[in-house]
Amino acid sequence: xxxxxxxxxxxxxxxxxxxxxxxxxxxxxxxxxxxxxxxxxxxxxxxxxxxxxxxxxxxxxxxxxxxxxxxxxxxxxxxxxxxxxxxxxxxxxxxxxxxxxxxxxxxxxxxxxxxxxxxxxxxxxxxxxxxxxxxxxxxxxxxxxxxxxxxxxxxxxx
Numbered sequence: 052x053x054x055x056x057x058x059x060x061x062x063x064x065x066x067x068x069x070x071x072x073x074x075x076x077x078x079x080x081x082x083x084x085x086x087x088x089x090x091x092x093x094x095x096x097x098x099x100x101x102x103x104x105x106x107x108x109x110x111x112x113x114x115x116x117x118x119x120x121x122x123x124x125x126x127x128x129x130x131x132x133x134x135x136x137x138x139x140x141x142x143x144x145x146x147x148x149x150x151x152x153x154x155x156x157x158x159x160x161x162x163x164x165x166x167x168x169x170x171x172x173x174x175x176x177x178x179x180x181x182x183x184x185x186x187x188x189x190x191x192x193x194x195x196x197x198x199x200x201x202x203x204x205x206x207x208x209x
Contacts, residue, residue: 052152061115069135129162
């Protein structure tokens with residue numbers, strides 16, 4: 052797990068796979084390339100660079116396997132976003148490793164608390180978060196694809 056610009060070839064491919072996966076599940080049909088392009092256009096990913104955020108890419112046997120980002124919402128709170136592990140790499144323990152690396156990145160940016168929002172149908176993601184200490188919290192933002200919110204206190208050096 053390493054910081055990487057969001058616009059490298061590997062990061063871009065992972066972001067496309069992430070959006071295709073979550074959009075296809077939401078629409079209950081495969082997302083088209085055009086829909087993926089539209090979803091990624093203007094999605095604010097450029098904020099995932101210090102000092103406002105960080106984007107990470109995880110590799111397994113040298114292959115880009117997963118990604119995720121943290122975005123500072125204020126001086127002490129970071130938002131977890133775009134957490135994704137390609138299907139071929141699921142079950143390898145990479146999701147937990149990615150989540151821990153994202154938490155470390157948030158602490159390095161000054162965060163003391165991590166928050167996130169997700170959809171109810173993303174059961175694997177919700178299980179990952181609760182397995183790693185995230186608890187349901189009141190909504191801190193709103194939008195069309197936000198159905199449940201989680202938070203976790205971050206412990207520097209943990």
